[in-house]
Amino acid sequence: MKILVCITHVPDTTSRIAFKDDNTKFDDTGVQFIIGPYDDYALARAVELKDELNASITALHVGGAEADPTIRKALAIGADNAIRVNTPAEDSLNVAQQIAAVARQQNYDLILMGRESIDFNGGQVHGMVGALLDIPSISPVMELKIENRTAKMVREIEGGKEHVEVSLPLVAGCQEPIAEWKIPNMRGIMSARSKPLEVLEPVAADVQTASIKFELPPAKGAIKLVDADNVEELVNLLKNEAKVI
Amino acid sequence: MSVLVFVEGDNGKIKQSSQEAVSYAAAMQQSPVVAVALGSYSQDELAALGRNGADKVLHASDQQLDQGVIQAYASVLSLAMDSTGASTMVLARSSLADAVAARVSVMINGSLASNVIELPDQSDGFRVKRSIYTGKAFELVELLAARRVLTVKKNSVQLKEDGPSAAVEVFNPELNQEDFKASITATEKATGEVLLPEADIVVSGGRGLKGPENWYLIEELAAALGAATGCSKPVSDMEWRPHHEHVGQTGIKVSPSLYIAIGISGAIQHLAGVNSSKVIVVINKDPEAPFFKAADYGIVGDAFDVVPKLTAAINSLKS
Ligand SMILES: Cc1cc2nc3c(=O)[nH]c(=O)nc-3n(C[C@H](O)[C@H](O)[C@H](O)COP(=O)(O)OP(=O)(O)OC[C@H]3O[C@@H](n4cnc5c(N)ncnc54)[C@H](O)[C@@H]3O)c2cc1C
Numbered sequence: 001m002k003i004l005v006c007i008t009h010v011p012d013t014t015s016r017i018a019f020k021d022d023n024t025k026f027d028d029t030g031v032q033f034i035i036g037p038y039d040d041y042a043l044a045r046a047v048e049l050k051d052e053l054n055a056s057i058t059a060l061h062v063g064g065a066e067a068d069p070t071i072r073k074a075l076a077i078g079a080d081n082a083i084r085v086n087t088p089a090e091d092s093l094n095v096a097q098q099i100a101a102v103a104r105q106q107n108y109d110l111i112l113m114g115r116e117s118i119d120f121n122g123g124q125v126h127g128m129v130g131a132l133l134d135i136p137s138i139s140p141v142m143e144l145k146i147e148n149r150t151a152k153m154v155r156e157i158e159g160g161k162e163h164v165e166v167s168l169p170l171v172a173g174c175q176e177p178i179a180e181w182k183i184p185n186m187r188g189i190m191s192a193r194s195k196p197l198e199v200l201e202p203v204a205a206d207v208q209t210a211s212i213k214f215e216l217p218p219a220k221g222a223i224k225l226v227d228a229d230n231v232e233e234l235v236n237l238l239k240n241e242a243k244v245i
Numbered sequence: 246m247s248v249l250v251f252v253e254g255d256n257g258k259i260k261q262s263s264q265e266a267v268s269y270a271a272a273m274q275q276s277p278v279v280a281v282a283l284g285s286y287s288q289d290e291l292a293a294l295g296r297n298g299a300d301k302v303l304h305a306s307d308q309q310l311d312q313g314v315i316q317a318y319a320s321v322l323s324l325a326m327d328s329t330g331a332s333t334m335v336l337a338r339s340s341l342a343d344a345v346a347a348r349v350s351v352m353i354n355g356s357l358a359s360n361v362i363e364l365p366d367q368s369d370g371f372r373v374k375r376s377i378y379t380g381k382a383f384e385l386v387e388l389l390a391a392r393r394v395l396t397v398k399k400n401s402v403q404l405k406e407d408g409p410s411a412a413v414e415v416f417n418p419e420l421n422q423e424d425f426k427a428s429i430t431a432t433e434k435a436t437g438e439v440l441l442p443e444a445d446i447v448v449s450g451g452r453g454l455k456g457p458e459n460w461y462l463i464e465e466l467a468a469a470l471g472a473a474t475g476c477s478k479p480v481s482d483m484e485w486r487p488h489h490e491h492v493g494q495t496g497i498k499v500s501p502s503l504y505i506a507i508g509i510s511g512a513i514q515h516l517a518g519v520n521s522s523k524v525i526v527v528i529n530k531d532p533e534a535p536f537f538k539a540a541d542y543g544i545v546g547d548a549f550d551v552v553p554k555l556t557a558a559i560n561s562l563k564s
Pocket residue numbers: 013037450451452453454476477478479480491492493494495496507508509510511512513514515518528529530531534546547548549
C-alpha cells in the first residue's frame with residue numbers, strides 16, 4: 001500500500017498578511033511557514049494508516065527549495081521519503097499536473113491532500129488531480145478507513161455528513177477530525193535528516209490563470225459599544241443603522 | 246455567449262445560494278443564462294429560477310443523480326458545457342460544488358477561479374476578485390482560457406427576484422456507470438435548522454458559554470432572528486456542538502449579513518472564518534477580548550445576563 005501526501009508550505013495561521021512590489025508579491029518578511037493545517041491532518045491520518053496497513057508514505061511538495069524545512073518536518077512526523085517538484089506553484093492546474101505526473105509514475109493507492117491550502121484557498125488541487133488521473137476525488141473528508149482496498153469515508157456536507165465508499169485508488173481532501181495533528185518527536189526529527197528528499201524537475205504544464213495583483217480588505221471602522229443594560233439600543237442600531245435585522 | 250449555472254437543491258427545493266449564483270450569472274450581462282439542475286425537482290421549482298434571471302433550465306432528471314456523486318456530476322456538467330457551447334460556468338460554493346468545479350475545469354480544459362467575491366471585470370480579458378489567505382486578502386486574477394469555471398461566495402451579488410419564469414428543458418445525457426464508483430451509503434443531516442453556510446444571520450458561541458447545557462442561550466437568540474448557529478473550534482473539539490457548526494480557519498467560512506459572537510475571544514484563526522461578514526456584533530465579558538477590534542458593535546458583559554435580554558428585545562421587535 002502506497003500513500004502520497006501532498007503538502008503546502010504556507011504562512012503560519014497567525015501571520016499578518018502583507019504584499020510588496022506594488023502589491024504583486026506576498027511579503028514574507030518575518031513570516032513563519034508551516035505545513036498547511038489541512039495537509040497536516042492528511043499526513044496525520046496517513047501516519048496512522050501506515051501502522052494499520054503496513055503502508056509507505058511519500059510526502060510531495062510542488063515549489064522551491066525554501067520549502068525544504070517544511071518537507072523535512074513531514075518526514076519527521078512520519079513520511080518515509082519526500083519529493084519536491086522544483087517549480088514555483090504558478091496556479092492550481094499547474095500544481096495538479098505536476099502531482100498527477102508523479103502519481104502516474106508511482107501508482108499510489110491513496111493520494112491524500114488537505115481540503116484547501118490556507119494561502120491560495122483554492123480547494124481545487126485534489127479535484128483536478130482526480131480528473132487528470134481519472135480516479136474519484138472526495139472532499140472534504142472528515143473520517144477515512146481502509147478495508148480490503150475500499151475507502152470508507154465520512155464527507156462533510158452543509159448541516160451534516162455523508163458516508164461514502166469507493167474502491168482505491170482515490171484522491172481525498174482531508175479536514176478534521178480525521179486524525180489528531182502529530183507533533184514530531186526527537187527520534188522522528190533525527191531520522192528525518194537521513195530520509196530521502198528527491199528533487200524532480202517539472203513536466204511541461206498549462207497555466208490557465210494569471211495573478212494580477214493583491215489587496216488587503218479595508219480597515220474596519222471604529223466599534224460602537226453599547227451598555228449591557230441597554231440591549232434595546234443594540235437592536236435599534238442593527239435595525240435602523242446597519243439594517244441587518 | 247451563454248453562461249451555465251449549476252443549481253443545487255435541498256429536498257427538492259433550490260437553495261438560496263444557487264439562486265444567488267443564477268443572479269450572479271444574470272448580472273454578468275451575457276445571455277442566455279442557462280441553469281442546470283440534477284436529480285428530482287418539480288417543474289415549478291425549476292421554472293421559478295427565471296425570477297433569479299435564468300432564461301432556461303436544463304433538467305437532468307435521472308434518479309441516479311438524486312445523490313451528489315462528485316464524478317458523475319462533473320461529467321454531466323461538462324457535457325452541459327459542451328452541448329450549450331457556454332463559455333462560463335458559475336457555481337455557488339458548497340461542499341459539493343467545490344469538489345465538482347475542479348473536475349469540470351479540467352474536463353473542459355478551462356480556467357478555474359474559486360472563492361470569487363465580485364462580478365467579473367470583462368473590459369480587458371476576464372478578471373475576477375477572489376478571497377485568499379482565508380479572508381485576510383484578495384487576489385485579482387485573470388482567467389486565460391477560452392472557457393472558465395467560477396465558484397462564488399455568498400453575498401457576492403444582490404439576489405434578483407423579478408424575472409419571468411424560465412423554460413424547463415429535459416437534458417438527459419447517457420450516464421457513464423464508471424462515474425458512480427463512489428457510492429453514498431448514508432446521509433446524516435440536521436433537519437429544520439437554518440444551514441450555516443446559507444444563513445443570512447449567524448449566532449455563534451464559544452468557550453465562554455461554559456458547557457453544552459447552556460446552548461439554549463444561543464439557540465433561542467438564533468430562533469428569534471431566524472439565524473443559523475455556529476461555534477468556535479474548542480467547542481466542537483469538546484463535542485459540545487457538532488463539527489459542521491465550527492467556524493474559522495479550519496472550519497466553515499461564513500459571510501452572512503450579521504455575525505453575532507458570544508463568549509468567543511476572537512483568535513485570529515476564528516476571525517479568518519468570519520471576516521467577510523457584513524456586520525459583526527461581539528458579546529464578551531472581557532473588554533480586552535481581541536474580537537472587539539474586528540467588530541462593528543459590541544457589548545461588554547456577561548453572556549448569561551445579556552443574551553436573554555437581547556433575545557427578549559428581538560422577540561418583542563418581531564411581534
Ligand atoms: C492551526 C489552528 C487552526 C485553528 N482553527 C480554528 C478555527 O477554525 N476556529 C476557531 O474558532 N478556532 C481555531 N483555532 C483555535 C483558536 O486559536 C482559539 O483557541 C479558539 O478560537 C478559542 O475559542 P474560544 O474563543 O471559544 O475560547 P477562548 O479563547 O477560551 O475564549 C473564551 C472567551 O469567552 C469569554 N467569556 C468567558 N465567560 C464569559 C461570559 N460569561 N460571558 C461572556 N463572555 C465570556 C472570555 O472573555 C473569552 O474571551 C485554531 C488554532 C490553530 C493553532
